[in-house]
């Protein structure tokens with residue numbers, strides 16, 4: 001990837017003439033079955049561009065519970081799009097059309113209107129769960145009935161596709177705009193894409209610029225994206241296997257509870273009352289293992305291409321040591 005970056009042919013993407021960015025955008029648009037994809041510096045900026053383009057100020061976006069838009073984007077939908085987010089009370093198995101429908105308000109001169117539905121796939125906070133294609137189709141058909149656009153936060157759509165065998169294009173067909181990330185499991189230093197059709201993407205170009213996301217010689221970053229699509233997508237299945245291995249090894253540790261992962265995220269609940277996630281994360285770091293404290297009593301472990309089987313065994317050992325009752 002470093003060599004591809006060094007060799008990249010570049011132009012000025014703020015002027016729309018960087019050939020490597022064009023190649024990446026064309027490739028991702030084709031993979032997702034959309035007319036156009038745009039290269040962004042981050043997933044948050046690509047998500048928020050979609051919210052600005054598809055939503056309307058003073059209205060609501062109906063979003064799935066604990067999604068990234070709601071919990072991790074610094075109130076960006078309110079700041080950039082003038083919209084509030086209405087969280088769907090998602091059943092344990094994940095978002096459904098019925099749950100979305102229940103969150104759509106009746107037409108009333110006193111209550112906010114809904115202008116957008118957004119779904120996250122895979123769902124990060126749910127532990128990398130895949131949203132099944134039939135559910136997405138039902139949500140799409142509900143949205144069509146109500147005349148509402150759908151955005152998909154597919155930061156880990158590659159993982160959903162690897163786990164389910166459903167193509168990213170089949171998932172993308174259930175949404176007007178789809179965000180996919182290159183800088184997570186695919187191992188790029190920077191970059192996410194927003195894909196969609198026609199006027200929506202012409203507007204997205206303007207909003208990206210307004211947000212300060214027009215980059216100049218961005219071909220050096222796009223080259224990493226093209227390399228990742230050629231060489232790293234197939235590695236995701238190994239990440240999923242290793243996440244499963246970690247969950248298996250942790251099944252013997254009585255001080256944690258772990259749900260079997262569907263993709264590359266393992267949520268680890270701490271059962272000991274006298275330890276919290278930030279403390280455990282600091283102790284793990286001292287043993288060479290990096291994890292996020294996802295909530296006060298929950299750790300998030302993510303497998304990726306730089307973690308091998310030995311790393312997984314080291315992680316399970318380190319957790320068992322840190323959590324053994326003295």
Ligand SMILES: Cc1ncc(COP(=O)(O)O)c(C=O)c1O
Pocket residue numbers: 041042043044045047068120124153155156181183192
């Ligand atoms: C589901 C989801 N969406 C969006 C993002 C934002 O991506 P970025 O960090 O590139 O802004 C993340 C990042 O973790 C994510 O998990």
